[in-house]
């Protein structure tokens with residue numbers, strides 16, 4: 481069993497998810513930030529990769545109005561916070577580990593050094609799910625069966641998204657197309673990793689689209705092969 485799994489990302493017209501100077505998704509509009517908060521308000525848990533934590537240092541704490549909305553819907557005021565780090569090299573001072581009433585989870589591997597494991601266990605629940613790489617199937621099973629997560633939101637980055645698409649674990653995609661050109665061969669895109677061969681391409685069906693000023697908000701369902 482796994483949670484229903486939704487990916488939300490913003491990208492420039494040329495497919496970039498951050499800028500050359502590593503400013504993350506700051507290039508999007510106010511409307512995109514509002515949509516992000518709305519999508520987050522429906523999630524029982526949010527999962528990201530270690531690269532996103534070190535680049536953006538998000539808190540994942542809901543604003544007051546959304547906490548009230550979540551409570552009305554019978555949800556916890558803040559979503560569970562989860563990060564994937566095979567090496568366990570994530571800093572225990574990251575803002576996601578600051579107490580906000582919601583559990584913080586780290587999914588790592590047997591590669592994690594004992595000293596890091598001990599430090600992270602002081603601020604989070606740590607699961608070792610894999611020898612050298614994290615087994616995402618197992619991660620989603622733990623979220624569903626141990627943490628009762630029904631609705632999971634993935635917020636990148638490109639490496640985590642790649643692994644989840646390869647494992648066939650994404651059900652829906654929310655995508656903001658921002659009218660900017662960022663460029664740079666080393667600036668990440670929505671899906672990094674090794675990519676797909678022609679016969680394995682992931683196909684999606686458009687569920688909804690909305691244009692606000694020059695930005696386009698897209699919503700897709702992943703077609704299962």
Ligand SMILES: NC(=O)c1ccc[n+]([C@@H]2O[C@H](COP(=O)([O-])OP(=O)(O)OC[C@H]3O[C@@H](n4cnc5c(N)ncnc54)[C@H](OP(=O)(O)O)[C@@H]3O)[C@@H](O)[C@H]2O)c1
Pocket residue numbers: 488489490491496497498502503504505528529530531532533535536564565566567568569570612613614615635636637638639640641643668672
């Ligand atoms: N525009 C947007 O909507 C948006 C959203 C989110 C992030 N971003 C941007 O995306 C960038 C980060 O993306 P990224 O691709 O560099 O990093 P990422 O996907 O956030 O994290 C990559 C890290 O996650 C861990 N990881 C991922 N898959 C793993 C697996 N199967 N097994 C073990 N560990 C695994 C590894 O951590 P260890 O190295 O610790 O083992 C890996 O280095 C940042 O610049 C951020 O600003 C943009």
